[in-house]
Each structure stands twice: as C-alpha cells, then as structure tokens.
Amino acid sequence: MSTLSDLRKEQIATVIKLDDSCQGYERFRLLDLGVVPGTEIQVALNNPLKDPVAYWIRGAVIALRKEQSDKIFVDIKDGDLN
Amino acid sequence: METLTENIKSKRNAGCETCPQFRDGHLRKLGINLSKVDYVVALAGNPNVGKSTVFNALTGLNQHTGNWPGKTVTRAEGGFHFADSNFKMVDLPGAYSLISKSADEEIARNFILFGQPDVTLIVVDATRLERNLNLVLQILEITDKVVVCLNLVDESERAGIELNIRSLSRDLGVPVIATVARYKKGLKELLNAIDQVATGEFKTSPKVTSYGNGNFSHAIESVCLQLNNIFPNLENTSWLAERLLDEDEDIIESLKSGELLDHVQSEEAYSQYDAEKLRKDGYNINYKYENEIIEILARTVVLRKNLSANFHDELVESHFSEAAKIARRCITYPDKKKRFYIDQYIDQIVTSRTWGFPIMFLLLSLVLWITIIGANYPSRMLSGVLLDQVHPFLKGISSQLNIPFWIDGLVIDGMYLATAWVISVMLPPMAIFFPLFTLLEDFGYLPRVAFNLDMLFKKAGAHGKQALTMSMGFGCNAAGIIATRIIDSPRERLIAIITNNFALCNGRWPTQILIASLFIGGLVPAYLGGLISAAAVIFVAVLGIFLTFIVSWALSKTVLKGEASSFSLELPPYRPPRIWFTIYNSLIDRTLFVLWRAIVFALPAGALIWLVSNIHIQDISLAAYMVEWMNPFGLLLGLNGIILLAYIVAIPANEIVIPTILMLTVLLSGIPGIGEGAGVMFELDSSNDLMKLFDAGGWTLLTAVNLMIFSLIHNPCSTTLYTIYKETRSVKWTAISGLLPLVMGLVVTFIIAQIWNLF
Numbered sequence: 001m002s003t004l005s006d007l008r009k010e011q012i013a014t015v016i017k018l019d020d021s022c023q024g025y026e027r028f029r030l031l032d033l034g035v036v037p038g039t040e041i042q043v044a045l046n047n048p049l050k051d052p053v054a055y056w057i058r059g060a061v062i063a064l065r066k067e068q069s070d071k072i073f074v075d076i077k078d079g080d081l082n
Numbered sequence: 083m084e085t086l087t088e089n090i091k092s093k094r095n096a097g098c099e100t101c102p103q104f105r106d107g108h109l110r111k112l113g114i115n116l117s118k119v120d121y122v123v124a125l126a127g128n129p130n131v132g133k134s135t136v137f138n139a140l141t142g143l144n145q146h147t148g149n150w151p152g153k154t155v156t157r158a159e160g161g162f163h164f165a166d167s168n169f170k171m172v173d174l175p176g177a178y179s180l181i182s183k184s185a186d187e188e189i190a191r192n193f194i195l196f197g198q199p200d201v202t203l204i205v206v207d208a209t210r211l212e213r214n215l216n217l218v219l220q221i222l223e224i225t226d227k228v229v230v231c232l233n234l235v236d237e238s239e240r241a242g243i244e245l246n247i248r249s250l251s252r253d254l255g256v257p258v259i260a261t262v263a264r265y266k267k268g269l270k271e272l273l274n275a276i277d278q279v280a281t282g283e284f285k286t287s288p289k290v291t292s293y294g295n296g297n298f299s300h301a302i303e304s305v306c307l308q309l310n311n312i313f314p315n316l317e318n319t320s321w322l323a324e325r326l327l328d329e330d331e332d333i334i335e336s337l338k339s340g341e342l343l344d345h346v347q348s349e350e351a352y353s354q355y356d357a358e359k360l361r362k363d364g365y366n367i368n369y370k371y372e373n374e375i376i377e378i379l380a381r382t383v384v385l386r387k388n389l390s391a392n393f394h395d396e397l398v399e400s401h402f403s404e405a406a407k408i409a410r411r412c413i414t415y416p417d418k419k420k421r422f423y424i425d426q427y428i429d430q431i432v433t434s435r436t437w438g439f440p441i442m443f444l445l446l447s448l449v450l451w452i453t454i455i456g457a458n459y460p461s462r463m464l465s466g467v468l469l470d471q472v473h474p475f476l477k478g479i480s481s482q483l484n485i486p487f488w489i490d491g492l493v494i495d496g497m498y499l500a501t502a503w504v505i506s507v508m509l510p511p512m513a514i515f516f517p518l519f520t521l522l523e524d525f526g527y528l529p530r531v532a533f534n535l536d537m538l539f540k541k542a543g544a545h546g547k548q549a550l551t552m553s554m555g556f557g558c559n560a561a562g563i564i565a566t567r568i569i570d571s572p573r574e575r576l577i578a579i580i581t582n583n584f585a586l587c588n589g590r591w592p593t594q595i596l597i598a599s600l601f602i603g604g605l606v607p608a609y610l611g612g613l614i615s616a617a618a619v620i621f622v623a624v625l626g627i628f629l630t631f632i633v634s635w636a637l638s639k640t641v642l643k644g645e646a647s648s649f650s651l652e653l654p655p656y657r658p659p660r661i662w663f664t665i666y667n668s669l670i671d672r673t674l675f676v677l678w679r680a681i682v683f684a685l686p687a688g689a690l691i692w693l694v695s696n697i698h699i700q701d702i703s704l705a706a707y708m709v710e711w712m713n714p715f716g717l718l719l720g721l722n723g724i725i726l727l728a729y730i731v732a733i734p735a736n737e738i739v740i741p742t743i744l745m746l747t748v749l750l751s752g753i754p755g756i757g758e759g760a761g762v763m764f765e766l767d768s769s770n771d772l773m774k775l776f777d778a779g780g781w782t783l784l785t786a787v788n789l790m791i792f793s794l795i796h797n798p799c800s801t802t803l804y805t806i807y808k809e810t811r812s813v814k815w816t817a818i819s820g821l822l823p824l825v826m827g828l829v830v831t832f833i834i835a836q837i838w839n840l841f
Contacts, residue, residue: 018395025570026648028182031398033650034213038403045429045653048438049537052546054429054653058402059210061429061653063533065540068648 002076004069013041013074022071034058042081111142112161120167121280127205128214129176130654132233135263136205137173164273180220194224200280205231208238215405222288223321229275230258249412255287291404301385312374326382425655438534449518451616454595457510464506492689500688503741504680507592512673520668524659542631543638545574546649555585558676560805571647577634580819583798584626589736593793594619601786622794683735720788720835734800747779784838788831795827
C-alpha cells in the first residue's frame with residue numbers, strides 16, 4: 001500500500017488509515033489536523049532540504065516530517081484539488 | 083454582487099439595527115479592570131485564527147499577536163462593558179481539538195467544561211472553515227451557549243471564497259457573525275450576539291453530531307441514560323458518555339474524584355475552578371454516589387469491548403465529515419483560479435531549493451544591516467543630549483546645592499550615566515529591530531523559516547519549531563525562552579531553552595557593532611568599512627545559529643537523549659502587515675519592555691562600577707585590584723582583566739559591557755584628557771579617541787575578535803536565567819543553561835588565543 005510520503009505534485013491522495021504503530025499523541029494530532037479516512041490530500045510545497053513536505057489538508061497547509069507521512073496509508077491518483 | 087466586507091461595513095447592518103433585538107450599545111473597553119463581572123466569556127478557537135486580535139479589540143488590552151500558531155501560551159483575562167453589563171473575557175490557548183490531551187488543549191477544555199462560562203465565543207478562520215468547524219462541533223457538544231465569530235472574512239474574500247453566513251448559522255444552531263477583527267469590523271454585531279446569548283434572549287439550538295446507528299451511538303445512549311438517572315442536573319451528558327467510552331483519563335479521573343459532579347451541585351462556581359476550595363466548602367458529594375460511579379465505569383468498560391479498536395479515529399472522522407457537510411453547504415468558489423494564488427506563488431519562491439536559503443540569509447542580513455546603519459544617528463543624538471548636556475547640567479545643580487561628593491558620584495556619575503548610556507545605546511537598535519522583526523512575523527514569514535530549517539533541527543534531534551523560538555531570541559532571549567512553550571515535547575523544549583542563548587540578542591549587538599566597526603572595519607579602506615563591519619556582525623550571528631545546531635545535537639546525544647517527536651506545522655496564509663500599527667505596538671509592547679528591564683539593571687550596576695572605582699585600599703582602587711588579579715587569566719583567553727571584570731559586572735544585563743570596559747580602561751590606563759574622572763562613564767567624541775584608548779589598554783585585533791566571540795558565547799543575562807528557572811522549575815537545568823555556554827566561551831576563546839599566538 002502506498003503512504004503519503006509517496007505522493008508527488010499533481011497527484012491526490014485519499015487517506016485509507018493510519019498505521020497501527022502510530023499511537024498516542026502522534027495519532028491524535030494527525031487526526032485533529034484532519035488526517036482521517038477519506039480526507040483528500042495534495043502536496044503544497046516541497047522543501048529545499050527534501051523534508052518535511054507541506055500538504056494541503058482540508059483547506060490548510062500543514063508540514064509533516066517523513067516519519068509521520070510514512071505512517072499514513074493512502075490511495076494515489078492523478079489530479080488537482082484546487 | 084456585494085461582498086461580505088461591504089455587508090459588514092454598512093448594508094446589511096442597517097437591517098440589523100432596525101431589528102428590535104438589536105441593542106445599539108456602546109463598547110467600553112475595561113482592560114484589566116475586572117470588578118463586578120456580570121458574564122464570563124471564554125474565547126476559544128484553532129491556533130492562529132485571530133483570537134488575540136479579537137481579545138485586544140474588545141478589551142483594549144495588548145496581547146501579543148503574530149502570524150504563527152501558538153503565540154498565546156497562557157490564559158489572558160480582560161474586560162469590557164456593553165449594553166449595561168460587564169463582561170469578563172478569558173483568552174484561551176488555541177486548540178485544534180478538545181480530545182487530544184495536549185497541555186494547551188486541556189487548559190481550553192477544562193475552562194469550557196469546569197469554568198462554565200456564560201458564553202463561549204469561538205473564533206473561526208473563514209479561509210479554513212472546514213477544519214475549524216471540527217473544533218466548533220466539539221465545543222457545541224459541551225456547551226450550547228456559543229457564538230461563532232467568523233473572522234478574517236477579508237482574507238477569504240481575497241482567496242475567492244464566498245460564504246453563506248445564514249446557512250452556516252442555521253446548520254450550527256448558534257449565531258454566526260462575520261468580522262475582520264484586525265480592522266475592527268463587525269464588532270458591534272458580535273457584541274450584540276454575545277449579549278443576547280449571555281442574557282438568554284437568544285436561545286441557541288446547537289448542532290448535534292450524529293454517530294449513526296451503530297454500536298457507538300447505542301453505547302453512548304446507554305451510558306447517557308445511566309448518567310442522567312443518577313445525576314439529573316448534569317448537562318452535556320452525551321459528551322461525557324463519549325469521553326468515558328473513549329477512555330479519556332482526565333474525565334474518568336474527574337468523575338472518580340467527584341470533580342465533575344461537584345460542579346453540577348455548586349451554582350456559584352463559575353470562573354476559576356478550584357476543586358480543593360470547593361471540597362473544603364463542603365461540596366464533596368462523590369462518596370454518596372461511589373457505587374453508582376463504579377457501576378457506570380464498569381459499564382463503559384463492557385460497552386467499549388463491542389466498539390472497534392479504531393473507535394477514537396471514527397469519532398474524529400464523524401466530526402470531520404459533519405464539518406465537511408456543513409462547509410459544503412455554505413461555501414462556494416465563484417472564482418476558482420484566484421484561490422490562494424498569491425500565497426502559493428510566494429511560498430514557491432521562499433521555500434524553493436534555489437532561493438529558500440539565500441532569501442533567509444538576505445532577510446536576516448537586511449534586518450541587521452538596517453538596524454546597524456539606522457541606529458547610528460539616533461544613538462549619537464541621544465548620547466549627545468543625555469551625556470554631553472544633561473549630565474553637566476545635573477553636576478552643576480549638585481555642586482550648587484553642595485551635595486556631598488560621594489552621593490553626587492554614586493547617583494549622577496554612577497547610576498545616571500550607566501542608565502543614560504544604556505538608553506542611548508539600546509533604544510535606537512531596538513526601536514528599529516523589533517518593528518522590522520514584527521513585520522516579518524505579521525506577514526507570516528517565520529513559519530516558512532521553520533519549514534525550511536526543520537531538516538537541520540531534526541538531524542540535531544530537536545524540534546522544527548525551535549526555528550521560531552530562535553528567531554524570537556534575536557530580539558530577547560528571555561522572550562525566546564517563553565516562546566518555547568509552543569514545543570510540546572519536554573525534551574525538545576529543554577534543548578530549545580538551553581540553546582536559545584546562541585541567538586545573538588539585542589543586548590549584545592551594541593558590543594558587536596562597536597568593536598566590529600573599530601577593529602575589523604578599520605582593517606579596510608574607509609568606504610568598505612561599513613560593509614565589512616556589518617559582515618563581521620552577521621558572521622557572529624550566523625556562528626550563533628551554527629552553534630545552536632551543534633549544541634542541540636550534542637545535547638540530544640547525551641543528557642537529553644531521545645527520538646525526535648512527531649512534528650506538524652501549519653503554514654498560515656500570508657497577511658499584509660499593518661505597518662503603522664506594527665511599529666506603534668512593537669514600540670510600546672516590546673521595545674519599552676526590554677528597555678525598562680535594561681534600565682532597572684543599569685541603575686545598580688552603575689552604582690557598583692562607581693563604587694569599585696572609588697573605594698581605595700592603600701591608594702589603589704578595588705577595581706584595579708580585581709583587574710590586576712584577573713588579567714593573567716584574561717590574557718590567556720586573548721582578552722584582559724578589564725573585559726572579564728566588565729562581564730562580571732554585566733551579568734544582570736549585557737548592554738552595559740561596553741561602557742564598563744571603556745570606563746575601566748580609562749581609569750586604569752590613566753590617559754590624560756579623556757573621560758571625566760574615576761568611575762564615570764562617557765561617550766567619546768570620535769573613533770580616534772576610542773582607538774587611542776584601546777591602544778593604551780593594550781588591545782590588539784585578537785582582543786577585539788575574542789571579545790566579539792565571547793559576547794556571543796557566554797552565560798545568559800540574569801533575566802534570561804530567571805526566566806529559564808521559571809519555565810523549567812529546575813535548578814539543574816538553569817545551572818546547565820548558564821554554565822554550558824560560559825565554559826564553551828572560555829574554551830573557544832582560549833583555543834583562538836593559543837592558535838593566534840603561534841603566528
């Protein structure tokens with residue numbers, strides 16, 4: 001299954017679930033930011049140092065480190081949300 | 083088609099005003115004057131939606147605002163008077179949610195739950211409505227006395243978003259008022275809504291998030307029923323049931339301890355919830371229901387078994403899908419292309435691989451350069467007045483009044499001159515630096531810096547938001563340390579606290595600038611002098627950033643071992659900075675605050691300098707003894723005894739290092755014709771005089787270089803240390819924060835001196 005860290009520009013990811021290893025505060029924070037099953041996510045900004053990457057998540061731009069985006073399982077298709 | 087902002091300005095408000103419900107009351111800001119409160123208003127909302135701006139607009143207070151999430155780190159209170167009632171407003175820290183157990187969010191939640199405010203005003207960002215509605219829906223489950231303040235409608239308009247406020251208000255079941263708090267638009271309508279909900283004139287019918295027909299809603303119903311049976315007065319039972327099923331430790335604890343139920347019984351507890359006090363007052367009734375509570379908790383354990391393992395996820399999901407539904411109904415995008423276009427364009431550049439880092443470096447250099455160049459003239463003018471005119475004038479009065487020489491010396495030559503120096507040296511750079519910095523902050527650039535630098539902080543085992551606290555440190559380390567509250571993980575927060583000292587603060591710039599322009603700028607032809615000395619100061623500042631990474635890394639490998647915690651950073655939309663407002667506020671807020679602190683420390687330091695220079699033992703002053711004694715050690719470090727003594731005297735405030743050095747050098751090198759007597763600080767007329775002075779004191783280029791280095795790497799000032807103690811409540815970490823940079827500074831200057839002496 002792909003994870004959010006595989007997402008490239010001009011693609012849309014749809015969240016399937018969060019990895020089971022992502023628990024406690026980390027999981028709660030991601031959920032609160034709107035990373036819940038069904039949410040559509042797009043890359044907003046790449047980083048000059050590659051990591052973290054900023055994503056469009058439910059109307060806001062939110063930067064996530066690879067450690068977090070690796071734990072978000074998604075479906076990826078081509079497209080543009082805006 | 084008329085826009086929202088226009089509506090706010092006049093048109094639809096005219097309709098409002100003819101409505102019988104509308105009260106044409108006048109807002110009277112009460113500031114911190116909170117006597118006789120009729121209603122309590124809690125101010126909640128996601129981070130960075132303008133809560134503090136709304137708070138300031140209504141109370142007339144000056145909470146610090148800025149375009150990055152998490153500035154409001156403590157609860158602030160203020161008051162206002164409207165339509166015959168006094169309101170107390172409590173500004174809660176920003177929260178994405180009320181069910182995630184982070185410290186900030188707990189403060190917000192406990193206040194809404196236990197503080198039982200008469201109205202909860204939820205500030206919502208119109209450009210990010212859908213995600214903000216998540217919090218709104220959660221709060222509506224706890225309390226029905228809610229007013230939604232749809233803020234930043236000017237921005238949503240610019241982003242091409244059209245909002246149907248009636249539809250939103252109908253869906254939520256509470257009043258929704260569009261505002262632009264920055265420009266004080268829509269506030270009257272907002273106040274009316276707050277008043278009507280507080281007095282009960284407006285009956286809200288809040289939206290209840292549905293959890294479908296599955297096991298979950300059955301479980302909630304079942305727990306609700308039980309709670310209602312035992313505690314018929316309990317409000318928000320379904321929310322409590324949901325929390326109990328979600329294994330919310332806090333809520334389970336407060337049910338066990340009786341805290342939750344005490345509240346139901348006590349009518350008078352409305353503001354600061356104090357369980358201990360209530361218990362003493364005889365409100366402890368939980369023993370009465372001990373069996374029932376155990377029964378409820380046992381029941382939730384059984385019910386939870388039937389729920390899926392990802393129950394919490396589903397809970398959050400149902401809020402978000404409800405939010406999405408509501409948002410879809412009230413938002414349209416008539417102009418799709420316009421949406422976020424400019425923001426994205428700026429972001430592509432300031433975070434691009436090619437330009438991201440050069441732009442950061444250039445902006446830092448530009449701010450420093452403008453500060454250095456711009457501070458020069460006002461500094462000279464101030465010292466001209468305070469030192470060359472006011473000082474002789476005071477001396478004249480004192481001699482006419484026959485004041486004894488030691489009082490005259492201690493007060494006028496010691497305390498007055500030290501303070502005058504600090505004002506003339508400190509005020510101009512601060513008055514330039516802080517507004518410039520605040521403009522960048524308001525614009526929203528700082529989170530982008532944190533975004534660009536996060537990789538480096540991660541490699542150093544630190545938190546990406548440390549970039550924000552480091553930036554604050556360039557102004558004042560004590561302010562930077564308070565700002566570290568935005569970092570959740572205690573380990574990473576400590577790293578940010580200990581290393582904040584490596585951000586060159588305003589108190590140390592005057593030293594850097596003066597020494598760089600005299601010694602380093604002096605090495606090159608005059609027309610290059612300004613540029614080279616600015617470059618030298620920038621070099622020291624960048625060295626400080628470099629040390630921040632190195633020391634963070636070393637700490638996370640040794641005493642503060644651990645994995646980098648999870649990181650998420652919201653990049654807020656850019657906001658056009660309000661230039662005059664910013665300049666005025668940062669002058670009042672930050673500049674005067676820091677200046678006042680410097681003056682408070684300069685007064686006793688000035689007295690001390692005068693005393694050690696004027697108390698003689700066998701015709702030799704105390705200062706001379708101390709300098710003599712420290713000199714060999716100083717030379718070993720490429721410095722000298724005078725500089726070391728100056729740093730000891732200047733522990734309270736770094737600003738007075740340079741004046742102390744100058745004064746002591748004059749005193750001990752005994753050059754005739756410069757200065758005005760022992761222990762008297764002064765401004766020298768030209769750099770020639772200064773060079774003559776330093777020559778006589780035995781200064782070399784090495785002394786200058788090491789003084790600049792030591793000024794960067796040494797113990798933080800006493801205010802900063804005190805702030806560290808207040809924030810960490812630990813003598814150990816305060817000591818480490820003080821000693822680590824001091825030892826580093828001694829080692830580095832020693833090594834530089836030894837290598838230098840080889841050549």
